[in-house]
Amino acid sequence: MQRIILVRYQEIFLKGLNRPVFEGKLISNIKEALKNTGRFKVIKSQSRIYIEPVDDEFEFEEAVELLPRVFGIASISVVIKVDTDFEIIKNKSFEIVDDLVQRKGYKSFKVESKRGLKSFPRTSPEISSDIGAHILKNTNKLRVDVHNPDFVLYIEVRESTYVYSEIIPANGGLPVGCSGRATLLLSGGIDSPVAGWMIAKRGVEIEAVHFHSYPYTSERAKDKVIKLVKILSQYCKKIKLYIVPFTEIQLELNQKCPQDHLTIIMRRIMMKIAEAISVKDNSKALITGESIGQVASQTMEAIYVTDASVNMPVFRPLIGMDKNEVIEIAKKIGTFETSILPYEDCCTVFVAKHPRTKPKMKEVLSYEAVLDIDKMVEDAIKNVEILNI
Ligand code: ATP
Ligand code: MG
Numbered sequence: 001m002q003r004i005i006l007v008r009y010q011e012i013f014l015k016g017l018n019r020p021v022f023e024g025k026l027i028s029n030i031k032e033a034l035k036n037t038g039r040f041k042v043i044k045s046q047s048r049i050y051i052e053p054v055d056d057e058f059e060f061e062e063a064v065e066l067l068p069r070v071f072g073i074a075s076i077s078v079v080i081k082v083d084t085d086f087e088i089i090k091n092k093s094f095e096i097v098d099d100l101v102q103r104k105g106y107k108s109f110k111v112e113s114k115r116g117l118k119s120f121p122r123t124s125p126e127i128s129s130d131i132g133a134h135i136l137k138n139t140n141k142l143r144v145d146v147h148n149p150d151f152v153l154y155i156e157v158r159e160s161t162y163v164y165s166e167i168i169p170a171n172g173g174l175p176v177g178c179s180g181r182a183t184l185l186l187s188g189g190i191d192s193p194v195a196g197w198m199i200a201k202r203g204v205e206i207e208a209v210h211f212h213s214y215p216y217t218s219e220r221a222k223d224k225v226i227k228l229v230k231i232l233s234q235y236c237k238k239i240k241l242y243i244v245p246f247t248e249i250q251l252e253l254n255q256k257c258p259q260d261h262l263t264i265i266m267r268r269i270m271m272k273i274a275e276a277i278s279v280k281d282n283s284k285a286l287i288t289g290e291s292i293g294q295v296a297s298q299t300m301e302a303i304y305v306t307d308a309s310v311n312m313p314v315f316r317p318l319i320g321m322d323k324n325e326v327i328e329i330a331k332k333i334g335t336f337e338t339s340i341l342p343y344e345d346c347c348t349v350f351v352a353k354h355p356r357t358k359p360k361m362k363e364v365l366s367y368e369a370v371l372d373i374d375k376m377v378e379d380a381i382k383n384v385e386i387l388n389i
Contacts, residue, residue, distance in 0.1 A: 006077045007049040025175035026072040033070050037063045069235050072175035079164035090134050108145035116158040174203030176236050181205040182285040183278035188224045191289025193335040198317040199287050200236040209274045211246040221343035229389045243385040250350045257367050259352040263297045264359045268309035273380045275310040285313040296355040305359050
């Protein structure tokens with residue numbers, strides 16, 4: 001009896017895309033995600049991927065936990081692989097069912113079969129009813145319930161036969177690397193990690209930029225961002241993190257700009273620095289965690305003025321979401337607990353008491369006229385710290 005992992009992906013994605021490229025990326029991302037779990041073979045067959053451990057050292061449970069995080073995977077199952085021989089399938093099916101009844105106390109079931117091998121001498125409904133009858137004959141603890149069973153025994157008859165009872169849902173999406181690269185403005189808050197995750201889910205490779213205002217923000221604030229990137233990288237392969245020293249810029253803005261325009265001008269400069277970094281790295285868009293009306297700098301007017309600071313597209317995947325919807329995703333993906341650690345962010349250090357909620361482009365430009373923003377961007381990039389996480 002051999003336990004293997006069956007990986008399903010959604011074929012709907014393959015229609016518009018170059019299918020081998022999609023599958024190749026998915027397989028290489030799976031190999032990357034499982035690189036520390038031991039030795040295994042990856043077999044692609046009939047729009048499925050099978051992960052077969054090579055020896056007993058393979059960390060099976062860990063692999064089952066890691067795989068649903070790989071974008072492009074729709075679901076996985078732990079399956080028992082047996083020879084395609086009806087007697088063997090029948091006996092193994094009973095063994096699996098008996099084990100489930102013992103461990104989980106299930107009382108009802110149904111069998112769902114799929115015959116992928118047309119030369120097999122039973123049709124799919126015949127396989128289901130014959131296996132079901134065999135199980136009922138050997139136990140009095142179970143009954144068949146086709147509408148609402150405690151569990152379903154799935155039997156897929158192909159070159160080999162796969163028997164399993166659980167389908168573990170994954171996140172879907174596209175394999176990271178299929179859709180180019182984007183640059184995430186990553187604070188230590190709840191929103192931006194979720195925004196990065198959502199764009200990565202569409203197959204986009206992510207790099208991150210964090211603005212750090214040491215010593216106004218602590219080393220621990222920086223560690224928190226590194227930790228967030230580590231969590232995100234479980235979904236997105238390696239992430240290049242740029243840490244931009246932002247203190248001097250903020251002090252200068254504080255001196256030269258009206259208090260009620262500080263945040264919006266700061267935001268525009270952040271965008272320009274992130275744009276300069278992304279151009280260098282062939283990244284095609286910026287990503288932020290903004291949503292309409294959440295804070296003063298996220299009104300329609302503020303977003304308009306922020307957007308006007310750069311030429312590249314800005315993705316704001318949370319734009320229409322409520323905070324509690326964002327929190328739900330943050331919890332699901334594992335960033336929430338880290339995001340709520342109480343360290344200062346650069347935006348909270350130099351924040352104005354009464355920021356303008358409806359900034360005007362003309363006014364903002366006039367306040368910026370006293371600043372040498374090109375020089376600010378240039379210096380910021382010169383002094384940036386780069387970590388590969
Ligand atoms: P978040 O939870 O992502 O911090 P927020 O609701 O606190 O968002 P703001 O602080 O106004 O909102 O920030 C809006 C967006 O600006 C963030 O989602 C992020 O993309 C970007 N941003 C804010 N601060 C930083 C920072 N220190 N470094 C990089 N990007 C930042
Ligand atoms: Mg924030």
